[in-house]
Amino acid sequence: MKRLVIYLMSGAETPELAEAAVEGGADLIELGFPFSDPLADGPVIRRAAERALAAGMRTAACLECLAAVRERVDVPLVPMTYASLLEAYGYERFADDARAAGAARLIVADLPAGERPDLHRVQLVAPTSTDERLRLAVEHTDGWLYLVTLTGTTGARDRLSPELAGLVSRARAVTGLPLYAGFGISTPEQARAAAELADGIVVGSRAIEVAEAGPRALRDYVASLRAAIDAAVPAIIG
């Protein structure tokens, strides 16, 4: 079965939202730990980070949020953040405390494979990654590989990136690990098309926008994604 990953920003309402997302069919929750200068993020997540920081969601509060989410849902939880937070908190200490608070793995958007190899984390690969970079990422990744579907920042796009198919095909050639595709996936149609290629999909920006209307809206939206990816027919790609 294809996996559905939903990204939420840490905040007071996040445990309730995470519960709604899981009710709607999310298999994994990515939890944003906000950073002041998120280079990989488009406007929606950047603004969500600004709001979270203004509301006091610093590292300790995010870890508490993670633990609170852990109490409400039993799917894997994966903090997603930027290196500056780990730099300040201590890389090892961050990994330890996140795990203690219930994190299954970590994602750090500005730590490409090769940088800080001591920190075990999910590696991201992109359409621009060379085959050599793909192999390095596979060698170092934790559990699955995050395929950035497009060349750019997070955020909804009009259509699924045409670059995803080629990236999946190149990644399959070097690993049997699960491949989860994210960035630019927002509609059920895009979710289904991406799920026909990859083993899972990640939805962030659109989930954050929908979550502003409350848990019920988020649950319904996630359910629509769930139905779409469950209807996906695996594509045969060469």
Added chain:
Amino acid sequence: MSVGLYGAYGGCYVPETLIPALDELAMAWDQVRGHGPFRDELDGLLKTYAGRPTPLTLAERFAPGKRLYLKREDLLHTGAHKLNNALGQGLLARRLGKRRIVAETGAGQHGVAVATVCARFGLDCVVHMGAEDMRRQRPNVERMRLLGAEVKPVEFGTQTLKEATSEAVRDWLATVESSYYLIGSCVGPHPYPKLVAALQAVIGSEARAQILEAEGRLPEVAIACVGGGSNAIGLFSGFVDDDVRLLGVEAEGAASLVRGRPGVLHGARSSLLADEDGQVLDAHSLAPGLDYPGVGPEHAFLRDSGRAEYFSVDDADALEAFRRLARTEGIIPALEPAHALAHVANLDAELVVLCLSGRGDKDLAEVVGL
């Protein structure tokens, strides 16, 4: 393996999408940086287009009792040292086959230099600039537009250089296959700090030869202002292997070396103005080119090793030095090097070389309005 390290600083802290382009850039630079046609073409442009070498001017009335020499980057075409770097990277971009140049700018000096190079080479140019900086550096916005560049206002966060840099990186992230990111200072991911330092080294090598010719000896002190730190690293490179004190002067409200902590911003680990959680703080300076909470990783390394020393100067002292240089020497400096000028009075050294990194035309409205 981490690459591009200066001690514990530097590195390549960017999304994976950019890594292949950075690798390609590092390789291209390694191929051309020695003697050869690339260097010859760059040297030719620096001489016949940019106006190098720039003079070294003794400023006796500004600093009585000292022998203060100003390295006159203010006389370079476009009015600041930024053109040294923009020309070199422009040639690299052309070599890499990139037709679109993306850049950030604070004071607008780097933006003008990039727009100039793009006009000269026939390249498309997009400059990201904070809305607050666009307001306070209006003449440079007009210059960039006149040169054919598109200036994109950045209207969130501090609306200054920090956000402009983030937006330039995001632009590059989305256009990396067709665009070249022409970074303006010795900051950012590897290989940019190394590349920019090498392209600005011309300041130090000229200044060294010129002071030896003028005085028959090396200076006791080489001093420059530090925002990202490119004019300082360029000046320092001429004297780093000599018994010469290297001093960098930051703006009081943007003193990432004097008061920073280790952190990661815009692709490199360096010394930053950040809080205890690693969130980057806002910088504040009258000089837009210094109004940045980060600094090049090599400066953080030079500070820790003790080879260079860093001080800070507040807005009021910088303004006083700005006015005094105008009245005593007939030179209107940019507000950025006015910080270094202000620190000269605190030095117990006699023979000093100071990098006058840019001219102050761009600052007149802001200064006169105060």
